Amino acid sequence: MALLHDDALNTLFRDARSHNGWKDVPVTEDELRQAYDLAKFGPTSANCSPMRVVFLTTPEAIARLLPAMSEGNQDKTRTAPVVAIFANDSKFYDRIPELFPHNPGAREWFTGSEAAAQATAFRNGTLQAAYFMLAARAVGLDCAPMSGFDPAKVEAEFFPNGQDKVNFICALGHGDHDKVFARLPRLAFEDACRVER
Numbered sequence: 001m002a003l004l005h006d007d008a009l010n011t012l013f014r015d016a017r018s019h020n021g022w023k024d025v026p027v028t029e030d031e032l033r034q035a036y037d038l039a040k041f042g043p044t045s046a047n048c049s050p051m052r053v054v055f056l057t058t059p060e061a062i063a064r065l066l067p068a069m070s071e072g073n074q075d076k077t078r079t080a081p082v083v084a085i086f087a088n089d090s091k092f093y094d095r096i097p098e099l100f101p102h103n104p105g106a107r108e109w110f111t112g113s114e115a116a117a118q119a120t121a122f123r124n125g126t127l128q129a130a131y132f133m134l135a136a137r138a139v140g141l142d143c144a145p146m147s148g149f150d151p152a153k154v155e156a157e158f159f160p161n162g163q164d165k166v167n168f169i170c171a172l173g174h175g176d177h178d179k180v181f182a183r184l185p186r187l188a189f190e191d192a193c194r195v196e197r
Contacts (some may be wrong), residue, residue: 023180070148
């Protein structure tokens, strides 16, 4: 694989920020589809693909979410062009025969233990949502991932089937760089990693 150029690495990582405010620029459904169509190729266990997304694309739809958001997340949610609710399908394994056709019996790997299925859904759904944020940046969008919300309220409003469990929420749009906080420090390799030989 070819190494990405610095411009691409800057877009995805070095210059990318969590945004707190938005420019008055719309986000199109085509942009959301482009981001998803990139993110869907990220690997998951047995290609299980448990992520489900609800995109809120109007002020009216976003207003339905606001009662579930913490006070600190209200403004950047309310003013965002789009808000993505990332959830995990707790019965993702029902799609395994379609998604992992060379071993249709793989569905049974996940049905014997509810705890194992939940862990698999959470781990892989979180990976997929992270892939989506990188894909969104790749197609020119900015992101504001948030965990300050009431999951029960979000699920009651947007996932009443009880099958999809909210993971986290992410505002999407074209960020206002004047409202970005100063870059916070990150741990050095030596502080976060260990190489075993």
